[in-house]
Amino acid sequence: MKNKVFTGLIMFVVVVLLAVGFYTTNTFAKDKIVVGMARPLSGPMATIGDSAFKPIYDTWTDEVNAQGGIYVKEYGKKLPIELLIYDDKGDLGTMTRLTEKLIVKDKVDFLWPSCGTAFVFAQAPIANKHGYVLITAEGGATHVKDMLPSLPYVFVSLSFSDWYQIPVLAELLGEKGAKTAYITFRADLFGIEYSGVAGIEFPKHGIEIIGLNSVPPETKDFAPIIKKAKASGADVFCAFGYPDLVLPATGTSMALDYNPKAWIGGPAVNFGFYHTTFGPAAEGVLGFTTFACSQSKAAQTLCDKLYKGKPEEINDWWGHPLYWAGLECWKQAIEKAGTLDQKVIREVLATEKFNTVLGPTWFENGLMAKECHTGEIGQWQKGIFEVVGPTKNATAKFVYPKSIWPAPPKK
Amino acid sequence: MDITTLKSKKSLIWWTVIFTIFILLIFLPFYTQGYAVVLLISILVYVILTLSWVMFSGSTGYMSLAPAAFFGVGIYTSALIGKVFPFPITVLVGGMASFILAILVGALTLRLKGIYFAIFTFGLVMLIAYSLLFFEIQVTGTRGRFVIVMDYNTIYFYMLGIFMLLLLTTYLIKNSKYGLALRSIGQEEDAAAHTGVNVVGVKVMTFAISAFFMGAVGSVMATKLTYIDPFIAFSTTYSFMPVAMAIFGGTGSLYGPIIGAAILTYLEEILITKFAEVYMLIFGAILVAAILYLPDGLVGFIQKIWRRLMERNHVDT
Numbered sequence: 163m164k165n166k167v168f169t170g171l172i173m174f175v176v177v178v179l180l181a182v183g184f185y186t187t188n189t190f191a192k193d194k195i196v197v198g199m200a201r202p203l204s205g206p207m208a209t210i211g212d213s214a215f216k217p218i219y220d221t222w223t224d225e226v227n228a229q230g231g232i233y234v235k236e237y238g239k240k241l242p243i244e245l246l247i248y249d250d251k252g253d254l255g256t257m258t259r260l261t262e263k264l265i266v267k268d269k270v271d272f273l274w275p276s277c278g279t280a281f282v283f284a285q286a287p288i289a290n291k292h293g294y295v296l297i298t299a300e301g302g303a304t305h306v307k308d309m310l311p312s313l314p315y316v317f318v319s320l321s322f323s324d325w326y327q328i329p330v331l332a333e334l335l336g337e338k339g340a341k342t343a344y345i346t347f348r349a350d351l352f353g354i355e356y357s358g359v360a361g362i363e364f365p366k367h368g369i370e371i372i373g374l375n376s377v378p379p380e381t382k383d384f385a386p387i388i389k390k391a392k393a394s395g396a397d398v399f400c401a402f403g404y405p406d407l408v409l410p411a412t413g414t415s416m417a418l419d420y421n422p423k424a425w426i427g428g429p430a431v432n433f434g435f436y437h438t439t440f441g442p443a444a445e446g447v448l449g450f451t452t453f454a455c456s457q458s459k460a461a462q463t464l465c466d467k468l469y470k471g472k473p474e475e476i477n478d479w480w481g482h483p484l485y486w487a488g489l490e491c492w493k494q495a496i497e498k499a500g501t502l503d504q505k506v507i508r509e510v511l512a513t514e515k516f517n518t519v520l521g522p523t524w525f526e527n528g529l530m531a532k533e534c535h536t537g538e539i540g541q542w543q544k545g546i547f548e549v550v551g552p553t554k555n556a557t558a559k560f561v562y563p564k565s566i567w568p569a570p571p572k573k
Numbered sequence: 574m575d576i577t578t579l580k581s582k583k584s585l586i587w588w589t590v591i592f593t594i595f596i597l598l599i600f601l602p603f604y605t606q607g608y609a610v611v612l613l614i615s616i617l618v619y620v621i622l623t624l625s626w627v628m629f630s631g632s633t634g635y636m637s638l639a640p641a642a643f644f645g646v647g648i649y650t651s652a653l654i655g656k657v658f659p660f661p662i663t664v665l666v667g668g669m670a671s672f673i674l675a676i677l678v679g680a681l682t683l684r685l686k687g688i689y690f691a692i693f694t695f696g697l698v699m700l701i702a703y704s705l706l707f708f709e710i711q712v713t714g715t716r717g718r719f720v721i722v723m724d725y726n727t728i729y730f731y732m733l734g735i736f737m738l739l740l741l742t743t744y745l746i747k748n749s750k751y752g753l754a755l756r757s758i759g760q761e762e763d764a765a766a767h768t769g770v771n772v773v774g775v776k777v778m779t780f781a782i783s784a785f786f787m788g789a790v791g792s793v794m795a796t797k798l799t800y801i802d803p804f805i806a807f808s809t810t811y812s813f814m815p816v817a818m819a820i821f822g823g824t825g826s827l828y829g830p831i832i833g834a835a836i837l838t839y840l841e842e843i844l845i846t847k848f849a850e851v852y853m854l855i856f857g858a859i860l861v862a863a864i865l866y867l868p869d870g871l872v873g874f875i876q877k878i879w880r881r882l883m884e885r886n887h888v889d890t
Contacts, residue, residue, distance in 0.1 A: 203849050203850060203852075204852060204853050247849060248845055248846050248849055249845045249849035249850075249852050250845070251845065251852070251853075253808070253810065254798055254800070254801075254805045255615070255618075255794070255797070255798060256845065258797060258798060258799065259611055259612070259614075259615055259797075260845070260846070262607075262608060262611045262725070263608055263611065263612075263846070266607040266608040266611065267607075267608035280717055280800055280802060280805060283717065283719070283799070283800035284798060284799045284800040287722050287799050288799065291722070305715070305717075309719075349706060349710055349716075350716060351716045351717060351802065354710055354714070354715065354716050358714065376710060378703070378706075379804075
């Protein structure tokens with residue numbers, strides 16, 4: 163009997179020691195939050211990655227760490243953020259492999275997003291499979307809405323075509339009396355989607371699409387397209403593609419003196435480099451946006467943090483505030499949850515509202531609610547990319563028709 | 574001990590080593606952490622592509638840049654029928670689709686030689702990618718497709734199965750009259766034709782067999798990518814990397830391409846995770862150095878050193 167009691171006692175002590183040891187190593191030893199990312203540090207996507215989400219996560223992480231980190235009740239202290247970043251080379255296969263490495267081998271506490279819509283599509287199922295919360299950055303498409311019900315751990319921050327840019331654009335143009343539109347689009351996921359949504363939304367506001375041109379990725383000469391658009395006499399010209407389409411299409415429109423009443427392009431017009439490239443000639447050009455500095459005190463503070471004393475080229479009026487708000491939601495969700503448990507944090511993200519640079523912010527069926535967007539359509543006016551739609555968020559009135567391109571400087 | 578006994582003893586040792594490696598690979602998912610399997614999948618993809626490339630190009634000397642075309646056909650097959658058919662059928666169809674494509678392309682183009690063939694095969698990758706893009710935009714109204722998601726152990730076992738089958742096929746070809754005909758084409762095509770070798774037939778069939786394995790591995794790889802579009806599926810990386818890996822490892826032996834692909838894939842893994850900012854610089858420098866200083870590949874270099882050591886020992890005794 164004595165032996166049995168003695169053995170039982172020893173076993174109890176061992177179990178307690180193991181439990182304490184386990185608890186100690188897992189609860190009190192935590193001194194940082196490790197966030198893993200597979201990002202395009204090299205390759206064709208690097209330029210987009212460097213100007214879109216990178217300035218945000220760099221600035222935001224520095225700011226949070228300067229304040230001591232994120233308070234996690236479970237550990238009773240603030241934990242600083244440590245970033246673990248791998249180069250996916252802009253290759254989808256490498257990105258999926260590195261995402262697995264971050265989760266399975268490095269066992270990072272959290273995952274931040276890869277760069278690009280196709281990459282978001284590929285990364286989301288992996289994050290969801292492992293039960294990792296993923297708030298996406300550069301990427302969004304109508305297709306993502308179909309995916310989200312099966313991906314409860316995925317939250318999309320960026321606005322996109324029918325969420326809720328093109329409906330706002332169509333309404334703005336319709337109100338001003340635009341009757342016809344000519345659309346050129348890059349034959350990629352972005353271009354196909356935006357032209358498709360425009361095909362649905364424009365006719366709702368009495369705008370007939372009288373020309374539709376798909377542009378293969380290798381096309382560099384836009385003169386034939388601009389000539390056709392000019393010959394069509396359309397009120398609105400849309401260039402739905404990345405900077406490699408929008409910038410030369412703008413230049414060609416100027417060269418061929420093509421002056422439609424509205425000229426919209428993106429993503430490119432929303433970047434500061436569009437303005438530095440075309441200067442005053444950018445006046446009146448429309449693009450996609452989220453905010454302007456003058457919109458609120460919070461917006462002005464964010465502008466100062468991100469852009470003050472830096473070259474105008476890095477400004478991104480569409481993505482930056484949304485990515486920033488996404489990170490703010492993530493931080494507040496951790497603080498509200500009081501734990502690093504992904505499941506609990508996911509619940510908080512899916513059900514609660516957060517205070518961000520955009521004001522009250524929340525996710526609706528995995529998408530950042532469109533009511534949180536502080537702008538959809540922007541227009542260059544006197545060197546500022548003003549919000550012109552929706553009207554309730556406007557920082558300036560929509561100018562229609564736009565002024566004609568200035569004459570080229572005389573030699 | 575006579576030379577025949579020595580050879581059979583050496584052969585027995587080799588087979589024992591290979592058998593042990595395969596046993597270890599089969600049981601690997603049961604005794605390692607999850608990520609080792611993920612990494613091995615990537616290594617196996619490039620090993621299969623490289624070995625398949627060497628099966629045709631290494632033997633005949635024809636520089637094919639079509640691996641991405643056959644690999645991409647496999648990927649798209651998986652995206653198109655993967656949700657409808659059982660997965661083994663999908664893999665088989667992916668392989669067969671590439672096989673048939675290679676027969677058609679080979680019959681049309683394997684009369685071309687040198688740079689013309691290389692450029693044509695590269696053009697084939699672009700042609701298929703853009704044709705698919707056109708089809709997707711005009712007919713389906715989209716650009717990309719989602720692929721069924723499978724667990725990594727299943728993907729790994731499919732890859733391992735394809736690799737074993739490929740190794741066996743390569744071994745059988747190499748040690749047959751067919752392999753002899755193939756090598757004779759590589760050394761002197763006209764002479765091979767004069768000795769009665771059906772030069773075009775052998776070339777086309779080998780091109781198609783190698784394409785079968787590229788297509789099959791593409792079908793499996795698609796499930797790991799989860800989302801694809803024409804430019805992801807037909808990425809030219811899958812054409813150039815097998816060539817670089819084969820050159821790095823050496824094309825003269827069966828295990829040269831395997832070692833080349835395994836080392837370069839692992840090296841890439843180390844560089845992009847540990848030296849992300851200078852990955853391309855280091856990787857490029859290593860490739861340039863390998864081409865300049867290892868003309869027979871890594872395996873050829875090791876064999877050369879081994880022979881010198883043996884010769885020195887022989888002289889000493």
